[in-house]
Amino acid sequence: MVAIAANNIQMSFMSGTTETKVLKGIDLAVPAGQIRLMMGPSGSGKTTLLSILAGILTPTAGRVELLGQEITQLSRKELTVFRRDHIGFIFQSFNLFPALTALENIELALQLKGKKGPNNKDYAFDLLKQVGLGDRVNNLPADLSGGQKQRVAIARALAGEPELIMADEPTAALDSSTGRDVIELMQYLAKNKGCTVLIITHDPRITDAADEITYLEDGLLAQESSLVTGLHSVEA
Amino acid sequence: MVSLARKNLLKDLPRFLVAQAGIMFAVSLVTIQTGILKGFTRSTTLLIDSSAADIWVASENIVNFELTEPFPYLQVQRAGEIEGVARAEALIIGSGRWYSDGKLTTLRVFGFDPDGQLFRPGQVSSAAINALNEPYSALIDRTNMRSFRIDNVGDTARIRQLPVTVVGVTRDTQSLVSSKFVFASLLNANAYISSGFSSELTCQLGEGDLTCVNAYQRDSNEARANLAEPGPLSSDSPVTYVLIKAAPGEDLQLLKQRIESELSGTKAFTKNELISSTQAYWQNRTGIGFILGLGAIVGVIVGMVVVAQILYTSVSENLREFGTLKAMGASDWDIYSVILEQSLWMALLGYVPGLLLCWGVGTWTAATQGIVVLITPVSAVGVLGITVVMCVGSAVFAIQKVTRVDPGIVFKA
Numbered sequence: 001m002v003a004i005a006a007n008n009i010q011m012s013f014m015s016g017t018t019e020t021k022v023l024k025g026i027d028l029a030v031p032a033g034q035i036r037l038m039m040g041p042s043g044s045g046k047t048t049l050l051s052i053l054a055g056i057l058t059p060t061a062g063r064v065e066l067l068g069q070e071i072t073q074l075s076r077k078e079l080t081v082f083r084r085d086h087i088g089f090i091f092q093s094f095n096l097f098p099a100l101t102a103l104e105n106i107e108l109a110l111q112l113k114g115k116k117g118p119n120n121k122d123y124a125f126d127l128l129k130q131v132g133l134g135d136r137v138n139n140l141p142a143d144l145s146g147g148q149k150q151r152v153a154i155a156r157a158l159a160g161e162p163e164l165i166m167a168d169e170p171t172a173a174l175d176s177s178t179g180r181d182v183i184e185l186m187q188y189l190a191k192n193k194g195c196t197v198l199i200i201t202h203d204p205r206i207t208d209a210a211d212e213i214t215y216l217e218d219g220l221l222a223q224e225s226s227l228v229t230g231l232h233s234v235e236a
Numbered sequence: 237m238v239s240l241a242r243k244n245l246l247k248d249l250p251r252f253l254v255a256q257a258g259i260m261f262a263v264s265l266v267t268i269q270t271g272i273l274k275g276f277t278r279s280t281t282l283l284i285d286s287s288a289a290d291i292w293v294a295s296e297n298i299v300n301f302e303l304t305e306p307f308p309y310l311q312v313q314r315a316g317e318i319e320g321v322a323r324a325e326a327l328i329i330g331s332g333r334w335y336s337d338g339k340l341t342t343l344r345v346f347g348f349d350p351d352g353q354l355f356r357p358g359q360v361s362s363a364a365i366n367a368l369n370e371p372y373s374a375l376i377d378r379t380n381m382r383s384f385r386i387d388n389v390g391d392t393a394r395i396r397q398l399p400v401t402v403v404g405v406t407r408d409t410q411s412l413v414s415s416k417f418v419f420a421s422l423l424n425a426n427a428y429i430s431s432g433f434s435s436e437l438t439c440q441l442g443e444g445d446l447t448c449v450n451a452y453q454r455d456s457n458e459a460r461a462n463l464a465e466p467g468p469l470s471s472d473s474p475v476t477y478v479l480i481k482a483a484p485g486e487d488l489q490l491l492k493q494r495i496e497s498e499l500s501g502t503k504a505f506t507k508n509e510l511i512s513s514t515q516a517y518w519q520n521r522t523g524i525g526f527i528l529g530l531g532a533i534v535g536v537i538v539g540m541v542v543v544a545q546i547l548y549t550s551v552s553e554n555l556r557e558f559g560t561l562k563a564m565g566a567s568d569w570d571i572y573s574v575i576l577e578q579s580l581w582m583a584l585l586g587y588v589p590g591l592l593l594c595w596g597v598g599t600w601t602a603a604t605q606g607i608v609v610l611i612t613p614v615s616a617v618g619v620l621g622i623t624v625v626m627c628v629g630s631a632v633f634a635i636q637k638v639t640r641v642d643p644g645i646v647f648k649a
Contacts, residue, residue, distance in 0.1 A: 084565020095560040099243035108238045
């Protein structure tokens with residue numbers, strides 16, 4: 001089954017009277033359960049493509065199907081609900097809520113998904129334990145290291161068990177060792193929970209975590225996606 | 237339940253406290269201005285409110301409680317004979333000057349029957365009321381003691397040329413827009429009001445005509461020697477009001493009509509009517525109500541600006557957070573509720589200390605200046621409502637900003 005399908009995605013932005021084409025017709029299919037890396041130089045349109053695939057931006061042309069649902073036909077409100085119910089996000093700058101503790105950051109994500117009640121705390125605590133932060137639950141983001149913040153962000157993305165995880169440069173703000181740890185954690189949890197993961201990255205050190213890599217250049221797929229084989233090293 | 241609003245508010249405590257001080261100031265401004273307006277208008281009718289009279293009869297030319305024309309004492313006697321009137325008593329209001337330690341203070345003297353039942357000057361003991369039957373005795377309001385240079389009951393001073401002994405102090409009587417009040421018996425009050433003037437009637441008989449000239453002369457301000465007791469009121473002595481107690485079961489509106497038809501040149505009011513018309517005069521026909529109301533409006537505007545500025549800054553600083561919430565699937569209402577909750581917390585946390593501050597200031601001004609900042613349960617709830625509207629209204633600006641947040645912001649480093 002294909003979890004993410006994009007067909008002839010085009011995106012243009014107007015700057016005054018000048019039209020800039022950022023995406024020039026992208027076709028993409030990510031099978032369910034796959035970890036897909038999307039790589040390419042700055043300005044190649046990676047982030048724009050991710051925004052479109054996540055239902056945050058509407059493409060100028062083309063269609064996107066997520067989990068069999070064509071999202072390009074959905075209203076803004078329906079897209080919001082779709083994102084809430086099916087997608088977990090991981091951001092380059094973590095985007096944790098600085099006033100909330102690690103535990104509360106996850107509880108808030110659960111609240112948004114309509115999950116309320118005393119079980120949220122236990123569930124959030126379990127998620128933090130899974131990412132190795134069982135002893136940091138009451139720490140504010142400011143008191144956590146970059147790697148720990150990204151682990152909280154991963155736990156938050158997994159809250160509510162979404163089918164899709166979309167990550168934007170998740171290792172960019174981390175040193176190489178921490179970045180490696182984080183990507184291995186993502187890999188392990190995604191496989192364990194059966195998520196489809198789409199990662200935008202510049203980081204060549206994490207390519208071995210992917211099932212497949214797509215290269216984007218100047219708004220077009222630069223070459224055929226390359227299947228990565230024999231590189232999976234999934235460890236607990 | 238995680239409250240992002242509350243946590244965001246308390247994230248930066250010093251800034252939060254500065255913001256709350258701004259809201260507290262706005263709440264205080266509104267409360268004090270409206271409290272002074274209410275206290276001031278109430279003070280103009282305290283004496284009416286504390287009376288036991290059902291109907292107040294005044295000259296038909298009455299403007300407000302203290303601005304009216306006198307009519308002869310005879311009308312009091314006639315009023316007592318009208319059907320449905322259980323009791324009629326006179327009230328005299330006049331002006332004078334208080335001399336003490338060589339200093340001058342203007343005063344308003346109220347003369348009433350100490351043995352009567354319909355007029356009581358505020359909170360005062362029966363013994364003090366009875367003492368008013370003594371010649372040249374008076375009560376003063378506690379808040380006026382310093383102005384009158386009176387330290388204790390029993391101290392003496394002078395009203396125009398006549399001596400006065402303070403036989404008691406009362407409270408909750410003084411109008412903020414009037415001269416200092418002095419309360420005396422009808423006889424004493426009449427003496428004080430009419431003292432300072434003497435008249436001499438000179439008549440000449442000419443070719444069949446009698447020509448008379450009544451010459452009034454201002455007496456000197458020196459204390460009068462060889463003082464006689466105040467004389468009784470005559471039928472033509474001027475009085476200001478007739479206070480009426482209606483017979484049980486009597487329809488007050490019908491009784492008013494009967495009184496006005498029996499006593500020509502008069503206008504009758506129920507107690508509440510006289511209170512309303514006097515308060516309306518001070519609120520609407522003078523600039524005082526307008527000025528104090530304007531102050532309250534300025535308070536609301538200042539509060540709105542402060543809250544709007546704080547919320548707008550808070551939203552601007554947390555724009556990425558709101559973008560993250562949107563990306564994560566938060567509905568518009570989820571986001572608005574964060575801002576609204578924030579504004580409601582600000583309202584509540586600014587209101588409570590603001591009101592406590594006003595209560596403290598009001599207690600102090602009432603005790604030391606005699607100026608009542610009236611905070612009733614209704615006005616306290618009203619100010620809370622204004623504060624909530626002020627804060628929630630300010631949140632609209634912040635909501636407009638967050639509505640335009642592009643969730644794509646979350647993908648920017």
